[in-house]
Amino acid sequence: MKPAVLDTPPLAPSATTAKSVEKITYENNKLHKRLCRQVGQAIGDFNMIEDGDKVMVCLSGGKDSYGLLDILLTLRERAPISFDIIAVNLDQKQPNFPAHILPEYLTKLGVPFHIENQDTYSIVKRLIPEGKTTCSLCSRLRRGILYRVADELGATKIALGHHRDDIMETFFLNMFFGAKLKSMPAKLQSDDGRHVVIRPLAYVKEADMERYAQVKGFPIIPCDLCGSQENLQRKQIKKMLTEWDKNYPGRVDNIFSSLSTVVPSHLMDRDLFAFAGLKASGVADVNGDIAFDEEPCSAGSGTIGVIPLTAID
Numbered sequence: 337m338k339p340a341v342l343d344t345p346p347l348a349p350s351a352t353t354a355k356s357v358e359k360i361t362y363e364n365n366k367l368h369k370r371l372c373r374q375v376g377q378a379i380g381d382f383n384m385i386e387d388g389d390k391v392m393v394c395l396s397g398g399k400d401s402y403g404l405l406d407i408l409l410t411l412r413e414r415a416p417i418s419f420d421i422i423a424v425n426l427d428q429k430q431p432n433f434p435a436h437i438l439p440e441y442l443t444k445l446g447v448p449f450h451i452e453n454q455d456t457y458s459i460v461k462r463l464i465p466e467g468k469t470t471c472s473l474c475s476r477l478r479r480g481i482l483y484r485v486a487d488e489l490g491a492t493k494i495a496l497g498h499h500r501d502d503i504m505e506t507f508f509l510n511m512f513f514g515a516k517l518k519s520m521p522a523k524l525q526s527d528d529g530r531h532v533v534i535r536p537l538a539y540v541k542e543a544d545m546e547r548y549a550q551v552k553g554f555p556i557i558p559c560d561l562c563g564s565q566e567n568l569q570r571k572q573i574k575k576m577l578t579e580w581d582k583n584y585p586g587r588v589d590n591i592f593s594s595l596s597t598v599v600p601s602h603l604m605d606r607d608l609f610a611f612a613g614l615k616a617s618g619v620a621d622v623n624g625d626i627a628f629d630e631e632p633c634s635a636g637s638g639t640i641g642v643i644p645l646t647a648i649d
C-alpha cells in the first residue's frame with residue numbers, strides 16, 4: 337500500500353519557517369487522506385466501481401476532473417479489486433483551447449487516455465442566437481459524444497467530476513426553479529439506457545477540490561473559453577449556500593445529509609407513497625408518527641422530548 341504522502345511541495349513562500357512548512361505538509365496530507373476517504377466511501381456506498389470495470393474518467397481540464405483522476409489513481413493502487421482507468425477529454429474546438437496541455441500531463445502521468453476532437457463549438461454558435469445561453473445544447477452534444485466514445489473504448493463506467501456543492505446547488509435549483517425535489521445522482525443510468533455514470537466526488541466539498549488543485553499544481557485550463565454567460569440562477573444558489581454556511585454552521589451539512597434520509601410517507605408525492613390506501617392498522621408503533629405533536633428537534637436548545645400518552649393521567 338502506498339503511503340498517503342503528497343509528492344508535491346507544499347504551498348509555502350520561500351521564507352517560511354521550517355515549522356510552518358511542517359504544518360502545511362501536515363495539512364496537505366490530511367486533505368489528501370480526507371479526499372481518499374470520502375471518495376472511497378462514496379464508491380462503496382453506491383457500489384460505483386466493481387471488479388473488472390473499465391472506468392472512463394471525463395477530463396475537462398478543470399480542477400475537479402483533475403482531482404477526480406488523481407484520487408481514483410491513488411485508490412486503485414489500494415483497492416482490493418482490479419479495475420482500469422482511461423482518461424478522456426473532448427476537445428470541443430473552443431477558441432484558444434490549449435490542446436497540448438492534457439496530452440502532455442497524461443503522458444507524464446502514464447495514464448492511458450483518449451482525446452476526442454469534435455467541433456461542437458461551431459455547431460452551438462451556428463444554432464444558438466447570439467446572447468442566448470449555449471450550455472444546454474452544448475452539454476447535450478457533449479453527452480452524446482461521450483457515450484459513443486465510452487462504447488468505442490469498451491468503458492463500463494463513466495466517471496464525472498461533480499462534487500457535493502454541485503449536488504447541493506442542483507437540489508436547490510430544481511426546487512426553486514423547477515418545483516421538483518431532485519438533485520444530481522451519485523450513480524445513474526444514462527438517458528440512452530446503455531451506460532452507468534458515476535460521481536465519485538459526491539461527498540467532497542468544492543473548497544477541498546480547490547485546495548487540492550493548488551497543492552498538486554494541476555495545469556488548469558480556463559472554463560470560459562466558449563464565452564458563455566455564467567448561469568445566474570446557479571450563482572444565486574451558490575451565494576445563498578455560502579452565506580448559510582458562514583452564518584449558520586452545520587446547516588448545509590444537515591441539508592446534504594437529509595438527501596440520504598428521505599421519508600416518503602412525510603412528503604406529498606403520491607407516486608412514492610400509497611396515501612390513498614392508507615388505513616389504521618390497529619397496531620401501535622413506538623417509532624410511528626406523532627401526528628399533531630411537534631417533532632423533537634435535537635439541534636436547538638430547550639429540546640422537548642415526546643411524552644407517551646400513557647404517561648398522562
Ligand code: SF4
Pocket residue numbers: 470471472474475559562563564
Ligand atoms: S460553459 Fe461553454 S463549454 Fe461549458 S457547457 Fe456551457 S457552452 Fe458548453
